[in-house]
Amino acid sequence: MQPDIINDLWVLLASLLVFTMTISVGFLEIGELNHKLDRSLYKTLIITGFSLFFMGLIGFNIAFAPTIDGVIGNPFYSNLFLGLFSTNLSGGLTGVFWLTGKNFFDTGLSTGTYFLFETAFASVTLALVGVVVLRKIKMSAFILFSIIYFIFIYTIPAAWIWNPTGWLYTMGVRDFAGGLVVHGAAGFAALAILVRIWQEEKKKGLKESKIEHASLNSGWLTLAIILLWVGWFGFNPGSELAFTTETVMVVITTFLAAASAMVSTMGTKFLISKHDPGLIYGVNGVLMGLIVITPLAGYVSPGSAVVLGLISGPIFVYAEKLLSKPKWYSDPIGVLPGHLVGGIFGLLMIAFFTQTSFAIASGASTLPNGILFGGGILALHQLGLEALAVVVVGAFVFTASYISVYVISKFLKGMLQDSEYSDQETANTTTS
Incomplete structure (x- = not known):
C-alpha cells in the first residue's frame, strides 16, 4: 500500500502547526508573567x-x-x-506506517509523517508541564526530566490509548486529540513536580510556596493565544489523520467551542466581579474551550461544541478560584484549572455528547451515541471506560513523574534554583 499523498501532505502540515504551539506556550508564559524572555524561550527550544x-x-x-x-x-x-x-524501513521510501494501514486507521500515512505529528504532540505536552517550573527549578533538572518524559512518561499512556493495540484502546477508550493523553496527563505531571518543589521549599523553612505573580504583557499574551489558536488547527483537525469532509467539521467544532468558551468565561467573570474581565480571561476562555473540545472534537456536532464551550467558561472560573486557595504551590498560568480540569471534563463528555455519525466519520465506529443522544446503557459503559482511563493514566503519570523528579533532586542535591529564594526566604519563614 502506497501512502495517500493528500492525507500525508495534510498531516505533515498539521505537524508543523502543532510544533509552533510549543514556542507559543513560552510566549504565553511571558505574556502572563512578563518576566525575562531568555529562560522561557530557551526552555521551549530545548523541549522542541x-x-x-x-x-x-x-x-x-x-x-x-x-x-x-x-x-x-x-x-x-x-x-x-x-x-x-x-533503506528498507516500512513506510520509509515505500509503504505506510503500520497503524495507518488498511487493518487499522486506513489513512495511508508514511512513517515519517506520523512520527512528526506524534512528536509534535509530545513536545507541546511537555511545554504545558514546564510552565510550573518557571524560575523555580534548575534548568539541568528540567533537562533531565525532559529525557525521561519523552522516553517513558509520555509514551506509555499514548501506547495505551492511541495505539490500536494498546490495552485501553482495545477496551474501547477513546481520546480524539488528547484530552487525557496531552492535557490531563500534563496536569498530573505538573502536580507531581509541584509536590516535589513544595517539599524542597519546606526544607528551606518556607511556610508557603514562593508565588509567581501575574504581570501581564498584552502584546505577548495576544500573540501567544493567536498562535495557539492557529496551532490547534493542526492539533484537532490533524488528528483525523486524513483530509476529509469530517476534517473540516473538526475545524468548526474546535473553533466554535473556543469562541463560546471565551464568551462564557468573560461573562461569568463579569457577573462575579462586576468589572471588565479583561484580556486575561478572554485568553483563558479561548484556551479552556480548546482544551475541553480536544478529546471529542471529531465525535460531536457544532451545536454540541457550542454547548460544551458555554459550560467550559464557568468551570474554568470556579476551578481557578478553588485551586488558587492552597498556598503550597504556585500555578499562575493555570495548568491545573485549565489543562487538568478541562482535559478530564472533556474526556468524560465523550459519553454525553457523542453522535455516532460523526464518530464513524472520524474512525471511531465503536463509540455509541452519548447519554444526551439516547445512548443509554452503552453510553454509561463508555463513561465508565473513560473514567477508568483517567484513574490509571493519572496514577501512572503522577507516580512516574514524582519518582523522576525525586531521583533528579537527589542526584543534583536539590533541584530548586537557590538564587530565586534568597530574597524571599527570610520573609516567608516569619509568616505564620
Whole structure:
C-alpha cells in the first residue's frame, strides 16, 4: 500500500502547526508573567529539540509500535531513529506506517509523517508541564526530566490509548486529540513536580510556596493565544489523520467551542466581579474551550461544541478560584484549572455528547451515541471506560513523574534554583 499523498501532505502540515504551539506556550508564559524572555524561550527550544531526538531514538516506538501485551510498544520495531541507516524501513521510501494501514486507521500515512505529528504532540505536552517550573527549578533538572518524559512518561499512556493495540484502546477508550493523553496527563505531571518543589521549599523553612505573580504583557499574551489558536488547527483537525469532509467539521467544532468558551468565561467573570474581565480571561476562555473540545472534537456536532464551550467558561472560573486557595504551590498560568480540569471534563463528555455519525466519520465506529443522544446503557459503559482511563493514566503519570523528579533532586542535591529564594526566604519563614 502506497501512502495517500493528500492525507500525508495534510498531516505533515498539521505537524508543523502543532510544533509552533510549543514556542507559543513560552510566549504565553511571558505574556502572563512578563518576566525575562531568555529562560522561557530557551526552555521551549530545548523541549522542541529534545522531543525530536528522544522520540526518534526510542520514544516513538514505545508509543506507536505494535505493543507487547497492550502495555508498551516494541522499542526496536523500526530500529533507532526510524530505521537508522536502513533503506528498507516500512513506510520509509515505500509503504505506510503500520497503524495507518488498511487493518487499522486506513489513512495511508508514511512513517515519517506520523512520527512528526506524534512528536509534535509530545513536545507541546511537555511545554504545558514546564510552565510550573518557571524560575523555580534548575534548568539541568528540567533537562533531565525532559529525557525521561519523552522516553517513558509520555509514551506509555499514548501506547495505551492511541495505539490500536494498546490495552485501553482495545477496551474501547477513546481520546480524539488528547484530552487525557496531552492535557490531563500534563496536569498530573505538573502536580507531581509541584509536590516535589513544595517539599524542597519546606526544607528551606518556607511556610508557603514562593508565588509567581501575574504581570501581564498584552502584546505577548495576544500573540501567544493567536498562535495557539492557529496551532490547534493542526492539533484537532490533524488528528483525523486524513483530509476529509469530517476534517473540516473538526475545524468548526474546535473553533466554535473556543469562541463560546471565551464568551462564557468573560461573562461569568463579569457577573462575579462586576468589572471588565479583561484580556486575561478572554485568553483563558479561548484556551479552556480548546482544551475541553480536544478529546471529542471529531465525535460531536457544532451545536454540541457550542454547548460544551458555554459550560467550559464557568468551570474554568470556579476551578481557578478553588485551586488558587492552597498556598503550597504556585500555578499562575493555570495548568491545573485549565489543562487538568478541562482535559478530564472533556474526556468524560465523550459519553454525553457523542453522535455516532460523526464518530464513524472520524474512525471511531465503536463509540455509541452519548447519554444526551439516547445512548443509554452503552453510553454509561463508555463513561465508565473513560473514567477508568483517567484513574490509571493519572496514577501512572503522577507516580512516574514524582519518582523522576525525586531521583533528579537527589542526584543534583536539590533541584530548586537557590538564587530565586534568597530574597524571599527570610520573609516567608516569619509568616505564620
